[in-house]
Amino acid sequence: LLVTLAGTLLFVSDAWWEETARQVIASALYVQNWRLAEQAVDYLGAEDAPSPVQHFWSLSIEEQFYIVWPVLMIASLWWARRRGYSPVQMLTFVLGVVLAGSLAASVALTRSDPAWAYFVTHTRVWELALGGLLALTLDRFRPSAHMQNAMAVAGMLAALASAVLFSRSTDFPGFKALLPTLGAALVIAAGSVRVGRFRGLDIVALRYAGDRSYSIYLWHWPLIIFYAAQRGSIGLVDGVLLIIATLAVSDLSYRFVEQACRHSRSSLAWRPLIDGTAAIGVCVAMAGGLVYAVDRQPIDTSQIGTPNYPGPAALLANAVVPQGVKLLPPLSKIGSDVPVIYTLKCHQKQKGIDATGCQLGDPTGTRTIVVMGDSHAAQWVPAVDKIAKDRKWKLVTFTKAACPVTRVTILDDGKPYEQCALWREKGLAEIAKLKPDLVITSQSNYTGVARDAMIEGLRSVWSEITNQGARVVAIRNTPFSLFDPRDCLRTDPGKCVNPRSEVEREDIYALAARSVAGVSVVDMNDALCSKDTCPAVVGNIVVLRDNHHLTATYALALAPYLAKAAGL
Template identity: 90%
Template sequence: MRDDIAPGGFRPEIQGLRGLAVAFVVIFHIWPAALPGGYVGVDIFFVISGFLITGLLARMALSEDGISLVGFYTRRVRRLLPAAIVALLVTLAGTLLFMSDAWWEETAKQVIASALYVQNWRLAEQAVDYLGAEDAPSPVQHFWSLSIEEQFYIVWPVLMIAALWWARRRGYSPVQMLTFVLGVVMAGSLAVSVALTRSDPAWAYFVTHTRVWELALGGLLALMLDRFRPSAHMRSAMAVAGMLAALASAVLFSRSTDFPGFKALLPTLGAALVIAAGSIRIGRFRGLDVAALRYIGDRSYSIYLWHWPLIIFYVAQRGMVGAVDGILLIIATLAVSHLSYRFVEQSYRHSRSSLAWRPLIDGTAAIGLCVAVAGGLVYAVDRQPIDTSLIGTPNYPGPAALLANAVVLRASSCCPP
């Protein structure tokens, strides 16, 4: 096997795929009945992330300088952390403004878990039913998927360095070794995902080891793509089949679908086909290389960060989300996400510092600030005395006195992320 990796560079069809994925998620959260399987957009994101990050790391590994952990982590911090921390702090403030104090402590605890990128494990420990009606969603619950991606970003470069060291020591091809490692990770994680989806679906939905195979699938695609050279007709067929697979899963899957497990193969393999096909053109049809989807794809990270808290705050104030409400929420999401993309994402992403470690230091400080603010809220709520004088009065019968002005969110109002 040759040690070649497909070259990097801008892929408009991948931006379009990102746009499609985040559109699935947003529509599902606003109008779950209209796109009952729209949650598969997250799985598509996992494949894209695995493909891009593995390709980047593999090209670094095969260069003269090798993989620079500081350089890699610095790029991730610049790309992801500023917008996430801003979203978390604003969401925490919004919780104080728009939601009952009954929500404050739990939301603050979830903000801490989200800032530390362990939100998926917190939700799994709480056995939150992602698609069920029993558990009311929090405004930062959607950080579970970002937590899985960050955990992958932290562990995968180190694992790659170890695998490459072993390959050199044993005289193996670096790409062969990386392919073997990712293949083992994918097979093992998929097997665990299938087993846990049957026995403990709430746990299986959130934990990292049932999801990492989707990132590994994208990684395998990055390692093998350069050796796969289909004809133009074959690439067109692959792209169309991939788009249909993704759309079918978004339309046909629902809350009752056993997921992830084997069924997650449909949207993830569909995404892999679209990526493998590359740019296509059938007459005027250019697949996902569409200006509107590329625009959304460019802002997909900010859209994902902001759409969910906006939905939760709107529901807390207004109740059910109808057709007009949903359109207003989409407009608000696009407006806020554009501001986040323009003034937060882009500003920090292209910033430069003479000190290589500076972004990592700043990132650690930002996480510390977020944790400190949320932790202070938890402390304040814990020390707040509870007024029990109204217990038993006609207006506040029994335990309801402890939840004055509480707004109870139901899964029927919006669908959890």
């Protein structure tokens, strides 16, 4: 973990330092799987690039099992002794209950929330329980040589089938996880010393890899991430080089770290525990220090509009852009430069259905503005909040991840996004109670939804709002990026440019607004792009914090231009 943290500082964009440091801490404390589970169901976090310690999620589950299992084992043996049961039978029963309960949870949760089910402990612990049952039953297992061979071949074929048949779209773990897990169990049983080795597993290359499997597990992923950060895509030759590098580093780690620790002859029985605890402490301290250092870096929004940071004025007013000026926000803060509604926890995540909005602007104002929509509406909150404060208006926000304002069925992992429909109607009911003067909407284009259905859904919602006396300002969706600016800006910001024709979506809002009175469509894309290109940086201010969301800083810089375009 310490080497990976150092490698992150050397090879990975500053924009990923803080998140990687947080994941290093989670990995050192063996809770990485829970951190990744939270990110997997977080619309914004799910889009982040994989970290060099992402693979520690499985090790975290193992260590959690190792902490709980001894306690459960002692309690089971105590109960067996009191009741006169066989200790082995009691442990077998307990492991069987754990296996059945965990597998049932895995199947149920994989159907309802596969992203969460993939990482959480209780959907995975059955796999470890199966290993425990295997250990308890091998002494009583005496297969024939033919049976042993058949088990080994079947196990290896099951593992191979999993690698070939499963893809990113496979619902996993659930029942499908039985295939590789049972395959591994068959191979272990066939190769056990207690039942006689299967000679097919005695191949020198397999034994070499098996001895170093833990080291390979630890080192392969950081090497891939660091290499990709420097080279971009990974081709066949790159893959071969990475395999060679992984084997070389893993061999050194196996010989001089893993084996050295295993065969250490320290006179102190507690020495391994002391050393391990100290290493965890150093790791957490160093990663925590990096998080603290990044957090302390300010985003000085008072610089917006100054000669050094003209921002959108560079496109709209031909303002001179000085060279050699540090970017705003700093590269290390781009990913966390989000609207305040995220830190205030009033931007609903995908599971939420409550239409609880943020109260911003001027709380004593006599006029009320509402912002409603998905994260592409939420990205405009810094600009609208600035406008509301300047004009002494109230601002109320109703925003939810991946949930557009339009009345149309949105799919989430191929299933109807029911939480979105419930939240939308609750939000519209709250707007009816508020009786705002103005409602601002914006949204992503949702390419999986039929164009006509999207347009009719927008007209339905807008008509409902305007019939209540409010004016609607619909902001056209902003262009996306073909690359992640957090990676591109590390090398040469001048080359971080998208062709406008490839990243600007169809203006659905303009089409939908034609037949709805009281709706004004505002197109701010000329403040993000020149005639032909959409750069990652405009006027020394970073435009996007990921592939398709404005930085809060650039949104704030757009406030006066949005006010003018919307007639506010």
